[in-house]
Amino acid sequence: MREYMIYCDESLSKGTYYSHFYGGVLVRSKDFHQVNTALEEMKTQLNLFGEIKWTKVTATYLEKYKQMMDVFFGFVKEKKLKVMFQETSQIVPNHGAALQYHLLYYQFIKHAFGLAYHKNNPSRPTKIKLFFDEIPDTRSQNDDFKAHLNYLQELSLFHNAKIVLKPCDIAEIDSHKHPIQQCMDIVLGAMAFHMNRMHLSAPEGGPGTPGKKTQAKEELFQHILTLIKDANGDENFDIYENTQPETGRGRWRVPYRHWKFVPAEFREKKA
DSSP: OEEEEEEEEEEOSSOSSEEEEEEEEEEEGGGHHHHHHHHHHHHHHTTOOSOOOGGGOOTTTHHHHHHHHHHHHHHHTTSEEEEEEEEGGGOOTTOOHHHHHHHHHHHIIIIITOGGGSOSSOOSOEEEEEEEEOOOSOHHHHHHHHHHHHGGGGSHHHHHTTEEOOGGGEEEEOGGGOHHHHHHHHHHHHHHHHHTTGGGOOOTTSOSSOOHHHHHHHHHHHHHHHHHHHHHTOTTOOTTSOOSSOSHHHHHHSSEEEEEOOOHHHHHHHO
């Protein structure tokens, strides 16, 4: 049975311009050891023994983080990485944090990867395993969330594609132990940072130029953007729009994608 592992993460629930950044890295189970080992070895080589994450990016660590992204995106060219976000002006009000978290992750898993198109004529089932950083709700709410995700396999597109997603294959993990998850955090953080124009901010009460840490983060973002363009073979990649081709098969085939999620209420208004 073919098996895919998807590491999921989220960042910035409310930004000035863009919010709710959700990301996922898809790895074939048979490739997991190679990817995980390469990232762990690079961390060791660079003396990055703790958890690497966007909030730790500084001028001192900039070159090390660039090298980590080089290794990570080397695999992205062969694998799948997806990012979903919303325009802040299009956030539906009156949804509690827990409910919004569940609803957006459901939409992300359902649509962002194009999982239903993983094979033209699937003859055997394909198992999906989902890994989340600690889900921030009660056990009962989390069980409901997992049951809701489990229902995806009953949808006609997923059923016809022989996608199998069992409750026991939806797990919470400690990101400290998973370098793939940590690299996802850096990519999401970089997108949320630049798209919300944080690179233009100056220290409060200081000169009119961004501080060294802000400049380092912007430089890392630009490095990541270059890696994205190389992975996709697209010099005109637009971080603010849906990555083309915007089709189910396109969502599956393109190595790195952005998907601007527009809730039904706003799609209807536009129509």
